[in-house]
Amino acid sequence: MKANMTKQVISTSVSVGIATGLYGVSFGAIGAAAGLSVPAVMLLSLLMFSGASQFAFVGVIAAGGAPITAISSAWLLGVRNSFYAIRLSPVIGPRGLWRLLAAQLTIDESNAVSAAQEQPKDQKLGFWLTGVAVFIFWNFATFLGAIGGNLLGSVETWGLDGAAAAAFLGLLWPRLRGSIWLAAAGATVALVAIPFTPAGVPVLLAAAIALLPFGGKK
Amino acid sequence: MISSVIFASIAVYSWKLLGYLIPARYITASRQQLAERITVSLLAALVVLQGFAFQNSIVLDARAASLAVAAALLALRVPYILVVLAGAFTAAGLRALGF
Numbered sequence: 352m353k354a355n356m357t358k359q360v361i362s363t364s365v366s367v368g369i370a371t372g373l374y375g376v377s378f379g380a381i382g383a384a385a386g387l388s389v390p391a392v393m394l395l396s397l398l399m400f401s402g403a404s405q406f407a408f409v410g411v412i413a414a415g416g417a418p419i420t421a422i423s424s425a426w427l428l429g430v431r432n433s434f435y436a437i438r439l440s441p442v443i444g445p446r447g448l449w450r451l452l453a454a455q456l457t458i459d460e461s462n463a464v465s466a467a468q469e470q471p472k473d474q475k476l477g478f479w480l481t482g483v484a485v486f487i488f489w490n491f492a493t494f495l496g497a498i499g500g501n502l503l504g505s506v507e508t509w510g511l512d513g514a515a516a517a518a519f520l521g522l523l524w525p526r527l528r529g530s531i532w533l534a535a536a537g538a539t540v541a542l543v544a545i546p547f548t549p550a551g552v553p554v555l556l557a558a559a560i561a562l563l564p565f566g567g568k569k
Numbered sequence: 570m571i572s573s574v575i576f577a578s579i580a581v582y583s584w585k586l587l588g589y590l591i592p593a594r595y596i597t598a599s600r601q602q603l604a605e606r607i608t609v610s611l612l613a614a615l616v617v618l619q620g621f622a623f624q625n626s627i628v629l630d631a632r633a634a635s636l637a638v639a640a641a642l643l644a645l646r647v648p649y650i651l652v653v654l655a656g657a658f659t660a661a662g663l664r665a666l667g668f
Binding site: 370373374377387388390391394395398399400401403404406407408410411412414415418421422424425426427428429430431432433434435436437439440443450451453454455457507508509510511512513514515516517518519520521522523524526527530533534535536537538540541542545546547550553554556557558560561562 | 570573574578580581582584585586587591593596601603604605606607608610611612613614615617618619620621624625627632634635636638640643649650652654656657659660662664
């Protein structure tokens, strides 16, 4: 029974890694289409390694935003990783260097697979396996996408801007339950701010909206 | 651009590391909820920016159709990667048809 559970953790981790990796192709292509060099796109996947933050960074750059707004957007989107880390901290254990590495692998997917396991041992295994699998597939896929995106050339002809819009909607979708009004408010603020503020700033104003006590989960 | 990428990566990593360093007693449910709220409103704004913004104006073009198709597919629980591909296909198709 226990061996079966472990086997199941392994297969879940690898499937999540492959599925996430697939959309790494779209990140690579969109990043290259935003005008970033292949090394810059690769550095985002290797060092930042947090899908939503990476998409936000290239999205703001593609819209003509200043680097500081791109950095702030990516940074603010990363805040949830802190809470994953808090949950994972006792699961990972106290060893120093491993925690530095665990921090880098702390993302939506590794936390989700870990949280879905019952035994502490499987929680730990699920975290590491998923983190490593996603890291490998995500970076490999980013590279393919970035090379492909550079070869493709025009963003509009291939609909890469439409793909990026769909990508953000796909990230938002599973979080909409119970937060639909908050999402509507964030979208409205961005819509109203676009004509009056420099590129990227509407996104930061939307983040500020989240601080107001209304809508969303309790 | 490379230095911005590195700086932004350090900024994102700092959140991840912070979670492993702070004692559990500082974590409150309301702070946890705030993180989720920021994520939701930021992503909603990014959908708008990516779907309807062209420099400093709001435009309705092929990307709006991409979003509509993506929303329909997401409602049908189609896998993420197919949703993204459909977004590209919709915008590219409409433009090829001259819209």
